[in-house]
Amino acid sequence: MRRVLLVLLIAGGIPMSLLAEVDFSGYWHSPMQEDGPERGGGPLSGEYVGIPLNDAARLRADSWNASLLTVPERQCIPHPADYGPSFSNLQMWKETDPATQAVIAWHTHISWMAPERTIWMDGRPHPPDYAPHTWQGFSTGKWEKNILTVTTTHLKAGWIRRNGVPRSDRATVTEHFMRDGDVLTWVTIVYDPENLTEPMIRSRDFTLDPYGVMGAYPCESVEEVVRAEGVVPHYLPGTNPFLTEYATKYGLPQEAARGGAVTMYPEYRTKLKALMSSSTVPK
Amino acid sequence: MKYTRTSIVIAYALALAAIFPGMTAVGLAQQNPVAGEVQVFHVRGNIYMLTGAGGNITLQTGKNGVLLVDSGLAAMSDKVVAAIRTVSKEPIRFIVNTHVHADHTGGNENIAKLGTTITDVNAFSDIAGPSEVPGAKIIAHEAVLDRMTAGGNGQPPAPSGAWPATTYVTKRKDLFINNEAVILFHEPAAHTDGDSVVFFRRSDVISSGDLFTPDTYPFIDLPRGGNIQGILDALNHIIELAVPDEREEGGTYIIPGHGRVCDEADVVEYQTMLTIIRDRIQDLVKKGMTLEQVKAAKPTFDYDAHYGSTSGFWTTEKFVEAVYQNLTKK
Numbered sequence: 382m383r384r385v386l387l388v389l390l391i392a393g394g395i396p397m398s399l400l401a402e403v404d405f406s407g408y409w410h411s412p413m414q415e416d417g418p419e420r421g422g423g424p425l426s427g428e429y430v431g432i433p434l435n436d437a438a439r440l441r442a443d444s445w446n447a448s449l450l451t452v453p454e455r456q457c458i459p460h461p462a463d464y465g466p467s468f469s470n471l472q473m474w475k476e477t478d479p480a481t482q483a484v485i486a487w488h489t490h491i492s493w494m495a496p497e498r499t500i501w502m503d504g505r506p507h508p509p510d511y512a513p514h515t516w517q518g519f520s521t522g523k524w525e526k527n528i529l530t531v532t533t534t535h536l537k538a539g540w541i542r543r544n545g546v547p548r549s550d551r552a553t554v555t556e557h558f559m560r561d562g563d564v565l566t567w568v569t570i571v572y573d574p575e576n577l578t579e580p581m582i583r584s585r586d587f588t589l590d591p592y593g594v595m596g597a598y599p600c601e602s603v604e605e606v607v608r609a610e611g612v613v614p615h616y617l618p619g620t621n622p623f624l625t626e627y628a629t630k631y632g633l634p635q636e637a638a639r640g641g642a643v644t645m646y647p648e649y650r651t652k653l654k655a656l657m658s659s660s661t662v663p664k
Numbered sequence: 665m666k667y668t669r670t671s672i673v674i675a676y677a678l679a680l681a682a683i684f685p686g687m688t689a690v691g692l693a694q695q696n697p698v699a700g701e702v703q704v705f706h707v708r709g710n711i712y713m714l715t716g717a718g719g720n721i722t723l724q725t726g727k728n729g730v731l732l733v734d735s736g737l738a739a740m741s742d743k744v745v746a747a748i749r750t751v752s753k754e755p756i757r758f759i760v761n762t763h764v765h766a767d768h769t770g771g772n773e774n775i776a777k778l779g780t781t782i783t784d785v786n787a788f789s790d791i792a793g794p795s796e797v798p799g800a801k802i803i804a805h806e807a808v809l810d811r812m813t814a815g816g817n818g819q820p821p822a823p824s825g826a827w828p829a830t831t832y833v834t835k836r837k838d839l840f841i842n843n844e845a846v847i848l849f850h851e852p853a854a855h856t857d858g859d860s861v862v863f864f865r866r867s868d869v870i871s872s873g874d875l876f877t878p879d880t881y882p883f884i885d886l887p888r889g890g891n892i893q894g895i896l897d898a899l900n901h902i903i904e905l906a907v908p909d910e911r912e913e914g915g916t917y918i919i920p921g922h923g924r925v926c927d928e929a930d931v932v933e934y935q936t937m938l939t940i941i942r943d944r945i946q947d948l949v950k951k952g953m954t955l956e957q958v959k960a961a962k963p964t965f966d967y968d969a970h971y972g973s974t975s976g977f978w979t980t981e982k983f984v985e986a987v988y989q990n991l992t993k994k
Contacts, residue, residue: 440966444940454903454932458912496911506693511705511715511924515913537913538933549970575969600911611900613939617947 403527403560405487408593409471415585420467424544427624429640430633438547438576439639443621445545448606448614457600459494461539462517463554466567466585469493472595487522487529495598500531507534514550529558541571541581549575563589579642634659702740702747705925710842711869712751713919717744718767722871722919724864726842729757730779733862733871733919735771744771745778755780758841760848761804761828762873762921763856764811764888766819772826776800803837804828805850807858807889817887851875851898855882855921857889861898863905870902874921878930881964881971882938883978884986892942892990899935903928937967945987955988 413420419428429442449455460468469492476486487500500522507519518536522529533554541548552573559566564586571581628638634656643649704723705713714721717736721744724731730752736744748756756779761769779800809831815821832848839846844866851859855874862871874883875898884890906916906928918926944963953961964972964980972980 437966437969444966449936452932454908454912454928458929494911509703509705511703511713513914513917513925513927514930516911516929537929551970610904611896611935611939613936613943615936615940615943617944 402484402524403529403558404475405473405529405558405560405565406475407473408590408595409473409565409587410590410593411468411470411585411587416467419542424542425623425627425630426544426621427638428542428544428627429546430627430637430644432541432546432640433577433579433581433642433645434541434546434640435576435578438541440618441547441576442542442545443624444615444618446614446616446621447544451605452614453602453604456602456605457494459496459516460491460543461536461548462496462498462520462533463536463548463552463569463571464540464543465489465491465493465496465498465517466569467583470590470593470595471565471587472593490595492595492598494600500529507532518554525557527559531556531558541573541576547576548573551575565589579645633657702736702743704747704750706751707867707869707917707919707925709867711864711867711917713925714744714747716740717747718770719762719765719874719921720871720919720923722862722864722869723748723751724842724844724846724867725752725754727754728842729754731758731760731841731846732756732775733760734762734768734873735759735775737767738770738774741771741774745775756800757781758839759800759802760846760860760862760871761802761808762862762871762875763859764804764808765856765874765885768873768921769808769812769822769826772802772828773823776802777825799825801830802826802828803830803832803839803848805848805858805860806831806833807856811856811858811888849901851901852894853889853891854894854898855890856885859894859898861902861905868907868916869919870905870916871919872898872902872921872931875899876902876918876920876926876931876934878920878923878926878934879971880922880973880978881967881980881983884983884990886986886989890986892938892987896935896938896942899931899938902931903935906931937971941967942987942991945984946991949988949991955985958988959984 418424426445426447427443429439459465472490474488475484476488477484484502486502489498496517498517498520500520502522505521507521512535514535514537516537516539518533520531520533522531533556536550536552536554538550539548540546548571552571555570557568566584566586568582568584571577625635628635636656637644637653702714702716705715707713710725712723714723717740719734719736721736722733730748756775759772759776761772776799780796780798781801782795783797809828812822812827835850837848844864847863847865849861849863851861859873859875861873861875875895882895884892884895902918906918908928909915912929913927916928918931920926941964945958948958948961948963959981964984968980974980
């Protein structure tokens with residue numbers, strides 16, 4: 382039945398009378414069952430499978446050293462808007478005009494590092510190019526039937542995956558918020574002409590938790606590693622010793638671990654089978 | 665065929681993307697500037713950024729008058745003054761130059777002559793009224809004056825009305841204007857040999873000049889004493905001065921020489937890029953590679969889409985050449 386409903390929705394076949402603004406207010410639990418290894422302990426260095434990254438982004442990621450996260454100026458950075466949904470629980474609430482009760486904005490607050498977003502619903506334009514960029518960017522939303530579609534610009538340079546795969550500050554993000562009973566589905570589509578050859582699409586599900594309470598998440602930088610001023614941890618090209626870890630751990634060909642748009646599609650399974658049967662698979 | 669919830673959702677998203685293609689950045693309403701016009705952006709308190717006049721201009725206004733950091737291109741002066749007058753009717757009293765280049769000093773003469781300087785009553789009270797003489801005070805590091813008076817590198821000397829008559833040769837120069845400390849830090853041998861970073865301490869805003877340009881590789885002006893290490897030292901100094909607000913954003917704002925208003929995290933991103941490229945080229949130099957071999961190794965490849973250029977006066981190739989020359993100089 383759900384499939385039929387979705388097909389009808391895609392075709393625009395649902396009568397408008399059945400559609401209305403959906404209320405997303407509440408505390409949403411992140412079950413973390415999608416892409417679990419990436420979301421818990423985190424992805425391994427060199428794990429790019431399923432990401433439509435280009436050669437430049439791959440080199441950036443190959444140069445990335447996890448010790449970069451110990452630099453004091455980087456310790457309290459929250460996940461950017463396009464990566465935040467992958468982590469921890471979510472609170473959503475709306476802001477209304479007290480006179481008209483029209484929704485001015487939706488707000489999100491994510492537990493880890495406490496990033497908050499405002500999704501403006503009042504038709505305001507995005508800021509000019511020379512306005513500051515932020516981790517959460519500038520977001521505007523509109524209803525497309527019963528889906529809240531959000532466009533975000535003015536993001537700071539961030540990451541597609543938290544193992545160094547970069548996302549530029551010129552990227553734009555489109556999101557779709559969909560509620561199906563007590564399940565919230567949040568789809569994020571990243572367009573990044575600098576690092577991606579195709580849009581990067583992710584979906585995350587949340588379940589409504591009427592007893593959920595958002596906790597505080599203060600953060601204060603400390604000196605985790607004593608190093609001279611200006612030192613930036615990174616690997617020179619060809620020197621990162623961890624790039625084969627992922628392929629080795631899961632018995633995959635290194636070519637698959639290197640990612641690229643081709644690794645996103647089901648057809649890649651055929652190629653993967655061929656690669657798996659060859660001698661390129663690490664033992 | 666069996667569909668998972670995720671595959672249906674992704675199919676849905678793809679369908680929506682096809683149905684509503686306007687929901688990409690292309691279709692956005694955005695307040696973008698008109699080419700050739702000067703735009704004013706309110707940064708904080710009494711600090712504004714003027715953009716579109718060449719290099720970015722910082723404007724501070726208050727009871728002591730208008731202070732500008734840099735003056736844009738000469739040809740844009742009328743528009744700069746018109747933009748200033750949209751936020752302040754106070755007299756233009758001070759122009760601080762972050763460095764010598766014409767996109768930052770070109771408006772000095774045109775704009776300074778519209779302003780006045782408060783000075784010693786005994787000496788000048790009969791010239792322009794009590795305590796006031798015509799012309800805003802132009803302030804810069806001594807090396808800027810030296811470069812402007814001498815010309816060179818294909819440039820004639822700047823007109824005397826554009827020269828900074830007030831200079832400093834120490835590590836810093838302190839001013840107190842419009843109820844706040846305005847501190848000029850000399851950043852030696854960086855973008856040029858006369859760079860100043862200007863820190864508005866109460867407003868918590870820093871004007872970096874071209875030491876920091878978030879969308880391009882830094883222009884290392886070798887003939888005027890530029891050096892990659894000096895730029896990195898200056899960026900590290902800006903990071904030291906800046907303090908972010910919660911969640912590592914906001915707090916101290918940085919007005920770059922060109923491009924958008926930034927904060928510490930943006931400077932850190934830039935410093936990271938530049939340090940990595942410096943380290944890569946240094947490594948290639950240590951291996952004994954020639955300039956051509958270094959270029960062939962493409963040490964900037966992963967950053968070129970953002971910062972690089974294949975045309976114009978400052979290409980990626982020239983940037984690599986400049987870094988190489990800095991790192992191989994005995």
